[in-house]
Amino acid sequence: MFVRIVKMSFHEENIPAFLENFELNKNKIRNAPGNRLLELYQDKTNKCIFFTYSYWDTEEDLENYRKSELFNTVWAFTKKLFNDKPEAWSVDKLVSIV
Known part of the structure; x- marks a missing residue:
């Protein structure tokens, strides 16, 4: 298993639109084949x-998710709301203590 971390920065007036779109699509993203967890954080x-x-x-x-119609639709909407270039990292999870 590995983790994908994406940092996004929005124009303040676009935050409600982002959150509404995330709410509409979060379960679809979470149910993409191979997805085990989806979390959203705010600084x-x-x-x-x-x-x-x-x-x-x-x-x-x-990669299959990133090539999907769902991703293309969500990302096309989301990227119009940014005030800075997004950043992304793929990392391997080494330790989790719960």
Whole structure:
């Protein structure tokens, strides 16, 4: 399993539209083949910055999602709302203590 972390920064007036679109699509994204977890975070000091964490079984599962109509639709909508270039990381989860 690996984790995909995406940092996104929005114009303040676009945050409600982003959150509404995320709410409409979060279950579809979470139910994409190979997706095990989807989380959304908001920065405590800069409310315009958000992070998504998604857990995937394989890199191929993430790539299949990124080639899907769902991703293309969600990303086309979301990227219009940015005030800065998004950043993304794919990381391997080494330890989790719950």
